[in-house]
Amino acid sequence: MQWIYWVLAIVVSVGAGYWVYRADKKRAVPYPWLTSLLRSLVVFFTLLLILVPTIIITKNVVEKPVVLLLQDNSRSIANALGNDSAAYRKSVEDLTRRLSDKYKVIQWGFGNTIQNDSFFQYRQPATDISAALSRAQEYFGLQNLGAVILATDGRFNEGMNPLYQQLSLHSSLYAVAIGDSVQQKDIRVARVYANKVVTINSTFEIRADVVADLCKGYSNSAVIKEGENMLSSVPVSVNSDKYDRSVSFTVKADKAGLHHYTISLPEAEGEKNLANNRRDIFVEVVEEKKNILIVSAAPHPDVNAIKDALSGLESYKVTVCTADNLPASLTGYNVLILHGLPSPRYKITPQLIAAHKPLWLILTSQADVKSLNSLSELTHGSISAGAPHDELAMFEPGFTTFTVPQNIQSVMDKMPPLSGNVSISGGPGASILFSQKQGQAPLWVLQQGNIPTAILSGEGLWRWRMYEYKNFNDHTVVDECIRQTVAFLCANNSEKPFGVSLQKYIWSDQESISLNAHLLNANNEQLNTPDVQLTISDSAGRKQSFSFERSGTAYNVNVGIWAGGTYTYSAHTTYNEKQYSANGTFVVESIPLELMESGADYPLLYGLARKYNGGFVTARNVAALYDSISRNDRIKPIIQSNTETVPLIDRKWYFFIILLLAVSEWLLRKYWLAQ
Numbered sequence: 001m002q003w004i005y006w007v008l009a010i011v012v013s014v015g016a017g018y019w020v021y022r023a024d025k026k027r028a029v030p031y032p033w034l035t036s037l038l039r040s041l042v043v044f045f046t047l048l049l050i051l052v053p054t055i056i057i058t059k060n061v062v063e064k065p066v067v068l069l070l071q072d073n074s075r076s077i078a079n080a081l082g083n084d085s086a087a088y089r090k091s092v093e094d095l096t097r098r099l100s101d102k103y104k105v106i107q108w109g110f111g112n113t114i115q116n117d118s119f120f121q122y123r124q125p126a127t128d129i130s131a132a133l134s135r136a137q138e139y140f141g142l143q144n145l146g147a148v149i150l151a152t153d154g155r156f157n158e159g160m161n162p163l164y165q166q167l168s169l170h171s172s173l174y175a176v177a178i179g180d181s182v183q184q185k186d187i188r189v190a191r192v193y194a195n196k197v198v199t200i201n202s203t204f205e206i207r208a209d210v211v212a213d214l215c216k217g218y219s220n221s222a223v224i225k226e227g228e229n230m231l232s233s234v235p236v237s238v239n240s241d242k243y244d245r246s247v248s249f250t251v252k253a254d255k256a257g258l259h260h261y262t263i264s265l266p267e268a269e270g271e272k273n274l275a276n277n278r279r280d281i282f283v284e285v286v287e288e289k290k291n292i293l294i295v296s297a298a299p300h301p302d303v304n305a306i307k308d309a310l311s312g313l314e315s316y317k318v319t320v321c322t323a324d325n326l327p328a329s330l331t332g333y334n335v336l337i338l339h340g341l342p343s344p345r346y347k348i349t350p351q352l353i354a355a356h357k358p359l360w361l362i363l364t365s366q367a368d369v370k371s372l373n374s375l376s377e378l379t380h381g382s383i384s385a386g387a388p389h390d391e392l393a394m395f396e397p398g399f400t401t402f403t404v405p406q407n408i409q410s411v412m413d414k415m416p417p418l419s420g421n422v423s424i425s426g427g428p429g430a431s432i433l434f435s436q437k438q439g440q441a442p443l444w445v446l447q448q449g450n451i452p453t454a455i456l457s458g459e460g461l462w463r464w465r466m467y468e469y470k471n472f473n474d475h476t477v478v479d480e481c482i483r484q485t486v487a488f489l490c491a492n493n494s495e496k497p498f499g500v501s502l503q504k505y506i507w508s509d510q511e512s513i514s515l516n517a518h519l520l521n522a523n524n525e526q527l528n529t530p531d532v533q534l535t536i537s538d539s540a541g542r543k544q545s546f547s548f549e550r551s552g553t554a555y556n557v558n559v560g561i562w563a564g565g566t567y568t569y570s571a572h573t574t575y576n577e578k579q580y581s582a583n584g585t586f587v588v589e590s591i592p593l594e595l596m597e598s599g600a601d602y603p604l605l606y607g608l609a610r611k612y613n614g615g616f617v618t619a620r621n622v623a624a625l626y627d628s629i630s631r632n633d634r635i636k637p638i639i640q641s642n643t644e645t646v647p648l649i650d651r652k653w654y655f656f657i658i659l660l661l662a663v664s665e666w667l668l669r670k671y672w673l674a675q
Contacts, residue, residue, distance in 0.1 A: 005051035013044035029672055038665040045658045054647045061640045064104045065146030067629065068171075069096060070132050071119045072152035072178065073109035078122035080153045080179030080600060081619070088178070089120045091622045092151070098626050103146060103635075108132070112158055112406065125510060127152070128159035131410040137169050138413070146635035149625060150608065151176035154601030158406050160472055163607050172632055173612035178619045179600030186597075187212040187238070187268045188276035189222070194261075197284045197315040197487065198253045204314065205248055206281060208263045210236055212243035220266045224249045226259060236265065253285040258505070260566070260585050276597075280566075280587045282505040289317045290490045293333040295348075297323050297340035297366045301462035306337060308465075309479040310486060323348065330355035335489045340364035340459075342371035349374050358489035360454040362461075363422050379453045380427030381445065390417035391458045392437040393444070401431040401446050402484045402503065404477075411477040415467055418443070418458030426455075433481065444481075446488055448554075454485050497521075498580035500534075500571045505586045509564050513588075517548050517555035517571055519580070526553040532573040534559075539566050564590025 017040030024032035071092070081088055096105045109115040110132040111124020129152060136148055148171055156162070190209040198204045210222060218238040224231050234247040251261070264278040271277075292310065296303050303320055310316050321327070323346035330336065330351060337360040342349050349371045352359065359378055361367075369385045376382065395409045405411070412434070426432065426445045434444040447453045461482070465475040497520045507513050517532050532548040532555050548555035548571070565588055572581040609616040615628045629635060648654050 002052055002056070006048075009044055009047040009051055012047055013040045016040060016043040029669075035665055035668055038661050038668075042658060042661045042665065045654070045661070049648050049654070049658075053649060054645050057644045057646055059642045059644065061642065063144050063638045063640050064102070065144050065635045065637060066140060067099050067103040067105050067147045067149065067635075068136055068140065068145060069105065069107045069149045070136065070151065071107065071109050072111070072127060073115065073119060073122055074111040074124045074127040075122055076127065076153055076155055076597075077178055081122075084619070085120070085122075088619050088622070091619075095623055095626055099629065102630065108136075110135075125508065126158045126406065127156045128407065128410065129154075129156045129162045130159035130165045131407070133162055133165065133167060133169065134410065134413065137167050140171075144638045145171040147171055147614070147629050147632070148173045148612070149176060150174070150605070151178060151619070151622070152605070153177070153179040153599075154604040155597050155599075157597075159410055161604075163604060163611065166471075169612055171612070172614040172629075172634060173608055174614040174625050174628065175605035175609040175616045176619055176622050176625070177600050177602050177605050177616065181600050181602040183213050183599050184273070185214045185268055185271050186273050186276070187215045187218060187243075187265055187271060188273075188597075189263055189265060189279040190276075192263055192279045192281045194281055194283055195313060195315070196282075197286055197313065199289050199314050200253055200256050200285050200287050202253050202314050204251055204253060204283070206251055206261060206263070206283075207246055207248045208279065209244070209246050210265065212238045212268070214241050215243065215268045215271075216241050218268050222247045222263060222265050224251070225262050225264070231261075251283075253283075256285050256287045258584060259283050259285060260505070260587070275590065280506050280589070282585075286315055289315055290334040291332055292316050292318045292335050292337065292486060293327070293330070294318065294320045294337040294339065295323055295326055295341060296320075296338075297343045297346060297364070300339055300364075300459070302362065302459055303339055305462040305465050305478075306482055309475075309482040313483065316486070316490075326351070330357060333357060335360065335486060337486075338362065340366040342368050342375075344368045347371055353377065356451060358452050360456070360485060360489060362456045362459065363420065363424070364459045365419075365421050367422070369422060378451055379455065380447050381430065381455065382425050383455075383457075384423050386421055386423055388419065388421040391420045391443055392417045393434040394437045394440075396432045396435055399431055399433050401433070401448070402488060404433075404484070405480055408477050408481075411468055411472060414471045416460065416463050418456075418460040420458030422457050424455050424457045433485075444485075446485065452489050454489060496582075498571075498573060498575075498582055500569065500582040500584060502584070502586055505584075507562070507586060507588050509561065509588050509590045512558055512560055513562060513586070514556065514558045515548075515569065515571075517557075517582070519555075519573060519575060521575075528553055528555055530573050530575050532571055534569060534571045536567055536569045562588045564588050 017036040020039040021032050021036035024035050029035060099105050107119055109119040112126035112128055114132065114135055150173060154177065188211055190211045192206065192208045194206040195204055206224060208222065212218060215238045220236055221233040222236050223233045231251060232249045234249065236247065261281050261283065262278060267274050267277060294303055294306060299322065307318055307320055310318050323341055326348060335358045339362045343366045352375060365388065369383055372383045393412050393415055395412050424442050424445060426442060426447055431446045432442045433446060435441060436443050443457055445455045464478045468475040468478050500515055500517045502515055515534065518526055519528060521527055528550045534546040534548060534557060535543050536559060537543045546557050546559055548557045566585065568585050570581065570583050572579065606616045617624055
């Protein structure tokens, strides 16, 4: 309807100008058309200010299609390219330069993480293709993503198979196959599975996946050993060029402590890669089960989720009850898990303080903040109430309290939010496992101390398990976070005044190894007054000595990177004229995940290109992608129309224009004496 006001302003201003023209003509004004024009413009701009106070301006912006280059930057690519690395890099740079004329080209490097620079260093220790594609979909969801160029050998060792990944990726995917598709003869122990903790005198299973390529006719036995002692063997007969099966060993836990087992396969005739024929695994045997009590304010599916995650672990005995059936004595339990407690109805704070047990507080809308803060002697943190809100979880990369699954971030990206109405903060020594995506507030906190505690500021763990199963066909990550949190709380060292621990017992020869130590006094209070010495010995008996550094009230030492092999360590200290010592073992693997498989997986890359309506080329023909992409009719620029409403009254220059026109007419009339 604005056009009516524009027409009215034009008509009135033309009429006013014509009236002035006729009057000035009679007055014999030298240039009557000039004064009439100035009068028309003054009237026109003034009427616009009254009739059309705002002007709507539409701007059209042409948005180039985005071409995303996903360059595999893992260690296997360096081996796949070999001497062709420089030539391949030049070809890719030439391609991106040509594409930049028509498209917006963005480059990402990927392996186990996404990086925005150093695309051709090939140093990442693992490959997760599915996470890279998921990240592309999430980041460019509302943008004009025209094509994805996936340059990789197709070998992934983290995440799910990208062929079976459900993505709403509307852009075309072009696969660049790096490496030789010719397979080599290889038999390997791909993965091993076992409970981390078992009880003494129990029988437990250790399972291993055996994978073989081009080894048809191989017949031998997979062997499990502890040290030089062979415990059991399982026959392995390969009857096809593609072989994949699991073997199972039954082991008796007859001695408490940390046990180091190795599973190995004899080499196949003509096999070159022998480093992947062996795997190590550590299992801790404890003398008794830990009693876990889960208490909830009311029945809740989170309780069943925690119970299911802990089920099958022989080291735990789990008891579940509601607050109205709380046992009269809590002394028989090693860890208390409280869901929605303490609450206004169930004020059990005195019992918790008296029990002096490790706590895991799962805070729900039923929890009483005042009662929770009265537990600060145990939690060492603070809790404040707030409005109900959703809490999306984000893994904290700096978390080192325990080892988490490698694909934890890609799993958490698929998780629904927890429901919470409180905010938490940890005390000194607190470790944050998950924080909230919005605001970075802590979500899942573990507090070290004489009595360890954990706090989760929301409910909905049962949804996490369901969504992980929906997206990844298991709930390994969520269950492992629950189990490791309980294991952290169960680490009651009151029977062992001095101890040494590692984040994990199997390390890569590319990682720096750290050891932690603790010393307790008679009141189970942690201290680090005396010096602690450490000696590490290799299998040949060579020794190196280190001194622990003090960290808070504990000890820590980083011994650096070690070569592949099996090592034993011994730590000792003297406190109150009494000698304390701790011993253990760890393994350094000389072969990274990236070298567990060799060659390129052409079928997978071809399948991805076909699934997402793209193309497939080898690394030597990467330049051909320019023609394929430029001829793709689906990759088009988008015209973005932006509408802007401009209020004239806010534009000072508009008033100056009216004033300038009016003053100009007035001065001319004064000069011509035509007033």
